[in-house]
Amino acid sequence: MSGITMLSALEIFNNPADIEIIVSEEKVSGKFAIGIFRGPGHNFKPILTSQPFAETKEDAVKEVDIILRSIHEVVTKEFENKESFASHYLNPDNKELDQAKVLNLGLISRILDELRQHQEVSTFTMFETGD
Numbered sequence: 294m295s296g297i298t299m300l301s302a303l304e305i306f307n308n309p310a311d312i313e314i315i316v317s318e319e320k321v322s323g324k325f326a327i328g329i330f331r332g333p334g335h336n337f338k339p340i341l342t343s344q345p346f347a348e349t350k351e352d353a354v355k356e357v358d359i360i361l362r363s364i365h366e367v368v369t370k371e372f373e374n375k376e377s378f379a380s381h382y383l384n385p386d387n388k389e390l391d392q393a394k395v396l397n398l399g400l401i402s403r404i405l406d407e408l409r410q411h412q413e414v415s416t417f418t419m420f421e422t423g424d
Contacts, residue, residue: 297360299371301340303379305329305361306368306396310420313337314404316353316412319345325353329360332417354408361401368395 305312311332318325324345331338341360347353371379372390384390392399400416407414 297341297364299367299379302364302368303382304331304340306364308332309394309396309400310417311335312396312414312416314357314408314414314416316350316357316408318350318412324348325350327353327357327360329357332415334417350412351409354405357408358401358405361396361404362398365396365398365401 308331311334313328313330313332315328315330316325317328322345325347326343326345327341327347328339328343329341331340343356347356368379369390371377372384374380375387400419403419404414404416
């Protein structure tokens with residue numbers, strides 16, 4: 294999970310209904326950058342941003358995919374490791390992980406679809422409308 298701290302990964306993983314993700318094209322270079330922010334509940338606080346790096350929108354979306362799947366994989370492993378700090382934080386009662394309350398693979402797919410269509414996704418609106 295290079296480029297992102299465990300604390301940031303936990304914040305994204307544990308707040309799936311309060312995330313904003315943007316893929317933005319820089320006018321001068323034509324390259325794409327990504328940004329992952331908390332939603333309106335946290336005044337769109339930046340969690341992870343990049344300089345323009347991707348030649349195409351799809352390359353940027355693929356990078357978001359890698360980031361989100363890495364977060365899902367790493368934090369899920371931490372959650373399942375009863376000795377880890379993350380497990381004590383996320384699961385103090387040693388219960389089974391409720392995928393509906395965390396960044397899950399289904400939500401990641403929906404996020405990527407939305408980014409491909411609109412270059413921006415607001416998970417908080419997905420949850421508000423019941424999508």
